[in-house]
Amino acid sequence: MKQPTILDVARRAGVSKSLVSLVMREPDRASDASRNAVLKAARELGYRPNAAARSLVQQRSHVLGVVLADLHNPFFADVADGVEAAATGAGFRTMLASGFLDPEREQSAMETLLELRIDALLSLGSMMDVEELEKIATSIPVCVVGRETDSNAFDVVGVDDAVGARDAVDYLIGLGHESIVHIHAGTAAGAPGRRAGYEQAMRAHGLERFIRTVEGDFTESGGARAMDEILDDGNLPTAVLAPNDYSALGAMDAIDSRGLSIPGDISLVGYDDLRISGLPRIALTTVGQPRAELGKQAVELVLDRVTGKRSKPRRRVAAPFLVVRKTTGPPREII
8 A cells, every 4th residue: 555645645735745844843833724734634644754754854863772681671671661751751752672681682683773763772781792882882872771881982870789789788787697698690780789789798797708699690590590509508598689689589489499488597688679579478678779760861861962962971870779678587596
């Protein structure tokens, strides 16, 4: 079927092509009668403006590309909600893609978005090499969300993960815990800072001899595997700090499957404060992040550069906050 054109709309409305173009671009500049006639004709014909052609003329697409490291992680979905709300409020649309926790697929997704002439790129939890992100940032405003990096080639929005982990460990030590194990997620976005914060807090309290990290990841299965390794070791800790809430849920399942109780036998702390963590049956103590706000700030930063208000990248770091629920308590008596 042939798509209706701007000429078709002009004929139906009985106006010029230039007037139709004006109504589509700047409706407030046309009279009420002309605007209503053009919009009525466009609705009747099913006409949609050619966004690609318009972007070539205006040198701007009014589209922000958003790449999520993991489409299945609610953390990134909540950040993307903040991105969408801020972009829509500024008159921009968003185009989403996933990196599927694979740096190569993430880069491929970014290249596809760039080919579609997006105005800026937002990378949520990027796993790509910083050098590759810096290359992209030479041609388009880029903002990286939720990943520690010293690069000054692009905007960065994040949370001080080391502070969040330190607060969690300080809280556990305040309850009387000393034997605290950290499940770490390697080099994934946010993981290095959380591991550093855990170790800093343990040392600050003179508990160097209890420092112990076990490799896991940000998934439920990764948390369960790590927790099984901890439980099989024979040296049962009194508390565990997981790298995120998903990992903590996996650890919770592993603990339950061994007939142990939370927090009676082991206190458990997550990180992110996902919605599921607040459900009464879970009630996970965790470190919260202002997820939607991170997305909104990322949009503000890139739009400042898209619109020419600022040329140099900036960095914003939000404060995490401890959310105490039912998975933490005083340590069990160690005989």
